[in-house]
Amino acid sequence: MAITPGPLLQTVNSPDDLKKIPEEKLHEFCEELRQYIIDVVSVHGGHFAASLGVVELTTALHYVYNTPGDLLVWDVGHQAYGHKIITGRRDRFETNRKYGGLSGFPKIAESEYDTFGVGHSSTSISAALGMAIAAKYKGEKDRKVVAVIGDGSMTAGMAFEGMNHAGVSNTDMLIILNDNGIGIDPNVGALKEYLTDITVSPKYNKFKDDVWNALNKLPVGKRISRGIAHKLADGLKGMINSNANFFESLKLRYFGPIDGHNITKLVDTLKDLKQIPGPKILHIITTKGKGYALAEKDQTKWHAPGLFDKVTGEILKKTFDTPQPPKYQDVFGKTIIELAEKNDKIFGITPAMPSGSSLKYMMEVMPDRALDVGICEQHAVTLSAGMATQGLKVFCNIYSSFMQRAYDQAVHDVAIQQLPVIFCLDRAGLVGDDGPTHHGCYDIAYFRCIPNMIVSAPMNESELRNLMYTAQLEKTKWPFVIRYPRGEGVLPEWRTPMEEITIGKGRRLKEGKDIAILSFGHPGNFAAAAIRTLHQDGILPGHYDMRFAKPLDEELLHEACRQYPRLITVEDGTVLGGFGAAVLEFMAKHGYKNEVKILGIPDRIVEHGTPKELQRECGFDAEGILQTVRELMNEKLVVTEGSISA
Incomplete structure (x- = not known):
């Protein structure tokens, strides 16, 4: 199903196009951008509520700053869908998170607008500070650097380390604290309570608004008045609200909190902050899932809901005639x-x-x-x-x-x-x-x-x-x-009586001849499926579920090495230093010379796709195991025939 963007969004293939939209029409653009995200994610899946919550912020940032010359760093990246759409990836957005398509996160190799690859939390401040220091060193006085971080990511120690350094760095960088009270699950801890205190402080917010409004009436001009308002507010905020002193104590000039869904306010504020040198932090208040009522109501559920009917809000789940294994x-x-x-x-x-x-x-x-x-x-x-x-x-x-x-x-x-x-x-x-x-x-x-x-x-x-x-x-x-892996297991009747396992002991699941498969973890099920097919071909591999990569079951390994001239190890981890490597170390220690093939995740970065697609690509799914066994057995047949003919 083709998804058509709104008339304003259709005209935007870059931030330069966005800047051509009159400021008074930005709210219309934001509604179109929000609707486009809803339309695409409902049909194609992906993270959802986070990007809806920063539509206005994303628009304002690319409207005010000169990206990609100015550097915009997102934290985690769940919220960067609007950023991707504005920066030339609108027509490919339907491929988001699909095999061979756009990454679900900002990625340096994907776009010059993606200044830093992310996926884990709390990296943005340190990365942005590194960019700001580099700009200062290179004499790039006009380059601006902005980090966008959520209040959930702000709880991590790395964010505090970055702020602690930023405050004394004498660099021109802006940290935007996107405060919505939730990460994937509701936020916890003292920082959450502290930010709530700032947000709801009636004395500080009323004082700041009164000063701001009064100075705007002065004849000295709107921009100068705002500068004066900032200075007065900074000078008195500690007297009015001691909570605001946390960021100030780190020598970060604190501005806010402001409504993160008021596009006019955001644009005006960012224009002001561009003129203020040094490290600073802007605190904005947003609603995760903004613009989609169900997502606003249950933000955890709608963080990444999968496919859904955007009209009814029904999340589409597969239906099965038989009981399915649990996750x-x-x-x-x-x-x-x-x-x-x-x-x-x-x-x-x-x-x-x-x-x-x-x-x-x-x-x-x-x-x-x-x-x-x-x-x-x-x-x-x-x-x-x-x-x-x-x-x-x-x-x-x-x-x-x-x-x-x-x-x-x-x-x-x-x-x-x-x-x-x-x-x-x-x-x-x-x-x-x-x-x-x-x-x-x-x-x-x-x-x-x-x-x-x-x-x-x-x-x-x-x-x-x-x-x-x-x-x-x-x-x-x-x-x-x-x-253990993400997703479903294999046993619908999973609530079995629990038994002690001897640490370091595996299981012999199947006797065989000529070749044995040593599996570690869930991929043992891929091996079992491959063996069922191989039996139809008259190939009878042995199968060992090793259970432990450390300590190894040396008794089972001695048995396998003595009984089978060919071994295949299977794991869903890197082949370098993993379970298969442990088996090779055991063999070297004991002088075994068996032919060994290690199946697992290769020594390269594996991109995104469904688990089945990626396991197939890496060659350790049932088909990959099947193919490897047949290749090894064919080699055995060729060697045997060659020996006979000789």
Whole structure:
């Protein structure tokens, strides 16, 4: 279905085109841009509410600033759809997040207007400051740098580090704090309460508006009056509202809060701020999901709803005639409650992803034992370590790609001290449409090299429950990693009795001859599917579900190496340093010379697409395994025939 943009939006293929629109018609343009985002995302999917909330801000930024000469840095990038549409990608926007199409996030390789690639939170201030310092060093006095960051991203330590430096940098940069009170889930912590205090302070906001309005009536001119108003407001805001002093204490000139949906106010304010040198912060108040009533009402649900009927608001879900397997994250969310009901030492912690990780279930029934600590992965890990010193069993649930942000804490605060923190790494492997910033490619490799660390992966939902049960046992004294993929498992009847698994022990699933497949985690199901097809060809591979990349089941590996001259390892992690590499290290140590083929994520950046498309591209889906087995068996046949003929 072709989606036609509105008449004003049709004329805009660049920010230069946007500047040709009269200022009094910008509100019409914003409505067309908002409607176009609704139309496209409802049919093609993607993130939704965040971009609706910054339509006016996006328009004002490209209207006032001279992008791409002036540098605009988005934080995370969920909210950058309007930016992409304005900067020449409108006619390709339907390909957003699709295989071979536009990235769902700003990406340097995609456009000169995308100044910095993003996907994780809280990077914008540091990146923008780096650009501003570079501009100053190169003598680019007219270049402006703007960072747009949400109040959720502002909770992360990196944002504070960036502001702390920016305040004393003597650079000309603007930080725009887009305050809507929510990230993916509602924001938590003292910063949220602090920003709320600023937003609702009647004394400060009334004083500022009164001064502003009074000075606008003076005969000295609107722009000069505003400058005077800023100076007076800055001089007195500490007396009127002590809350405003936080940003000022970091030597960032604070302006706001202002209505982030008033396009005229935004344009006028940004024009003023362009004339004020030095580091500064503009605080705007927006509504995530603005302009679509259902998204405004339930912002978490509409962060990325999938396909939906824009008229009725019905989110379109696939229907099935038979029971379907649950999502792995939901199995985690329900199982931790079962375990916690029997073990009062269990706690759950997540850095700002209670819905995505399904820890929300525990937060609902056991609110005193499940914590959302905000976008603070480092804090989440060390907090878990501190709790572990007091005998608690903490399930620290972090997406695999976000776990990278707390690597030092995993080493320094957990592994070195041998504290039994349980890391549940959601979204391990290729996550799909979010692309390379969210793929969980590296956790096997980066955890496997750390002493005192157990690294495991379940092949199905039952195995996930068993690993969780094993990890929380009193006798388990080591840090314990359990990694599992995004989305559905394989067992509709998943609520199986939980059993202890011997740490470091795998399973022989199928006897075979000539060739064996050693799988780690969910890709074992791809191997099982391939084996069923191979049996029809008379090829009978053996199959081992290894369960643990560390410690390895050496007994099973000795058996496989002695019985099968050819081995294939399968994992949904990087082939460099991962499970397959661990098998090769074992073989080298023991002098085995078997032919080995490692299947997994190759040593390159894998772009976005559906998980099935990307697994096929990387060659470790059922078809890829099937093809690899046949190639190895054909080589065996050729060698055998050559030997006979010789």
